[in-house]
Amino acid sequence: MCIKNTLKKWGGVSQLFHWGMFLLLVINYLLAYTMMDMAPTDDKWWLYGMHKQIGVTLLLLFAFRLWWRMQNPVPQDLPTVPHWQNRAAQWNIWILYTLLFLFPLSGLSMSVLGGHAVSYFGLFTIPPLMEGNNPISRFAHEAHEIFSYILGAFVTLHILAALYHHFILKDSILRRMLPRYQSLD
Ligand code: HEM
Ligand code: HEM
Numbered sequence: 001m002c003i004k005n006t007l008k009k010w011g012g013v014s015q016l017f018h019w020g021m022f023l024l025l026v027i028n029y030l031l032a033y034t035m036m037d038m039a040p041t042d043d044k045w046w047l048y049g050m051h052k053q054i055g056v057t058l059l060l061l062f063a064f065r066l067w068w069r070m071q072n073p074v075p076q077d078l079p080t081v082p083h084w085q086n087r088a089a090q091w092n093i094w095i096l097y098t099l100l101f102l103f104p105l106s107g108l109s110m111s112v113l114g115g116h117a118v119s120y121f122g123l124f125t126i127p128p129l130m131e132g133n134n135p136i137s138r139f140a141h142e143a144h145e146i147f148s149y150i151l152g153a154f155v156t157l158h159i160l161a162a163l164y165h166h167f168i169l170k171d172s173i174l175r176r177m178l179p180r181y182q183s184l185d
Helices: 012-037 042-071 083-112 135-169
Strands: 118-120 124-126
Touching (some): 012 135, 042 083, 042 118, 083 135
Antiparallel strands (some): 118 124
8 A cells, every 4th residue: 555645546545644543532532431421539530631642642743744744735626526515525624624723632632731741641741821621721621612513513524525536326435445555556
């Protein structure tokens, strides 16, 4: 498999970012709803720590992913897809990128601006930047919850569009984001 993108398909690194971050996002949603429902035990706080560390990982991966996208060609729109659908898909992708940045950033802000240090797998610790519960950390907390719904909505649209291309239009949009796809050029 080619590491870099071509004008016909996504390369191995872009695919790894796409599917790896998808997996981590699913894990972090599951961790969030599990940890918030638990009684205050050591296990609960351990899950909070894991959620934060995976969240910071996603923030770091976002930066590398964006950088990698800028180093590479982006597969061209298919001529069989109507212009408005290609534009809608582009908009959705840039909204997803914005959320992939703001969502973990709001979580990190909620923690460090709310008096909590965030340790990252023992490698480094981000110290608290403000004291305890305050209006800014409460705002970040609200934002984190709202972003979780907005990301869920846009990802659902994005997944439905991918499945529509694959099963109804039967074009190569989904296959070119999967390993082992050979474009006919
Ligand atoms: C993209 C990565 C992330 C995802 C997908 C994610 C997802 C979520 C979700 C779905 C919730 C539940 C929201 C609610 O309904 O109230 C939540 C809560 C929470 N998140 Fe994240 N999060 C991410 C990143 C982070 C980061 C980086 C931090 C901190 C460093 C963080 C800290 C928290 C905390 C402390 C809560 C619990 C709030 C409470 O107890 O009410 N999250 N997260
Ligand atoms: C958290 C979930 C997801 C996010 C945030 C996301 C985000 C993105 C982004 C930003 C791109 C642009 C390519 C890039 O720059 O890497 C993309 C492309 C793509 N995604 Fe997703 N994605 C998610 C889940 C999925 C799922 C579950 C599917 C399949 C059912 C899917 C199918 C695709 C396809 C087919 C493309 C390529 C579109 C094209 O070639 O024009 N995505 N996705």
